[in-house]
Amino acid sequence: MADDRLIVALDVSTMDGMKQIVSSLGDSVSFYKVGMELFYAEGEQTVRYLQEQGKHVFLDLKLHDIPNTVAHGVSSLTKLGANLITLHCQGGPVMMRAAADAVRESSEKLGVERPLLLGVTVLTSFDDEAWSATGGQLPIADQVIRLAKLAKESGLDGVVASPLEAKLIREACGPDFLIVTPGIRPSFAATNDQKRISTPASALQDGASLLVVGRPITQAEQPQEAVRLIIEEMETVSK
Numbered sequence: 001m002a003d004d005r006l007i008v009a010l011d012v013s014t015m016d017g018m019k020q021i022v023s024s025l026g027d028s029v030s031f032y033k034v035g036m037e038l039f040y041a042e043g044e045q046t047v048r049y050l051q052e053q054g055k056h057v058f059l060d061l062k063l064h065d066i067p068n069t070v071a072h073g074v075s076s077l078t079k080l081g082a083n084l085i086t087l088h089c090q091g092g093p094v095m096m097r098a099a100a101d102a103v104r105e106s107s108e109k110l111g112v113e114r115p116l117l118l119g120v121t122v123l124t125s126f127d128d129e130a131w132s133a134t135g136g137q138l139p140i141a142d143q144v145i146r147l148a149k150l151a152k153e154s155g156l157d158g159v160v161a162s163p164l165e166a167k168l169i170r171e172a173c174g175p176d177f178l179i180v181t182p183g184i185r186p187s188f189a190a191t192n193d194q195k196r197i198s199t200p201a202s203a204l205q206d207g208a209s210l211l212v213v214g215r216p217i218t219q220a221e222q223p224q225e226a227v228r229l230i231i232e233e234m235e236t237v238s239k
């Protein structure tokens with residue numbers, strides 16, 4: 001059975017590649033993420049296919065632009081009916097507020113369920129060295145908390161962050177704020193390009209609402225077995 005706290009990242013570039021993963025995982029996965037690789041290549045049909053399969057959809061396009069452009073961008077995405085969409089918190093409070101207002105207005109106007117809006121804080125591929133190289137002044141965790149609070153104040157439903165920051169975000173933003181954590185690495189998986197990582201159980205224990213897992217499942221020799229092991233670990237932490 002699926003654990004609806006698990007989101008599998010479909011980082012492939014074709015409909016066929018996506019369909020192969022979705023059909024091989026069957027009922028064991030209920031939530032999928034479509035990111036820029038798949039959406040730029042195959043467009044809206046990716047979201048429609050997942051909806052037809054009865055799956056929840058996280059449309060992760062990480063918008064980052066001036067407030068007017070992002071507001072119109074998220075309005076265009078709202079009509080697709082995804083459950084979650086992302087923008088970069090670094091776009092600032094005016095941009096986040098404009099996006100939150102635009103999503104509310106356009107979902108009401110279209111009569112579709114409002115997608116939840118998530119702000120990406122500091123990408124999980126950053127370590128301290130890379131962070132300093134970009135001019136980051138605060139320690140990464142402090143910056144993440146700062147952006148999470150700003151996202152909440154600006155009307156966003158939650159944030160994307162590393163599982164290493166989940167506990168601090170939960171403390172700062174309260175029980176109802178969504179915390180979505182990529183950078184999940186079960187003990188059997190390779191780290192790849194991720195830097196700030198943790199295991200499925202520890203992310204949930206620290207307050208993550210949803211876990212995003214890509215390559216440890218999609219590139220496993222036996223993806224179904226990888227999902228089974230991850231869900232088994234997740235089930236040790238109550239919802």
Ligand SMILES: O=C(O)c1cc(=O)[nH]c(=O)n1[C@@H]1O[C@H](COP(=O)(O)O)[C@@H](O)[C@H]1O
Pocket residue numbers: 009011035060086120122123124125160161162182183184192194212213214215216
């Ligand atoms: O927004 C995201 O989903 C995201 C934010 C972040 O900080 N780090 C991160 O890895 N992601 C996404 O989460 C997925 C992680 O994939 P794997 O590293 O293969 O498990 C990828 O699709 C990334 O685009």
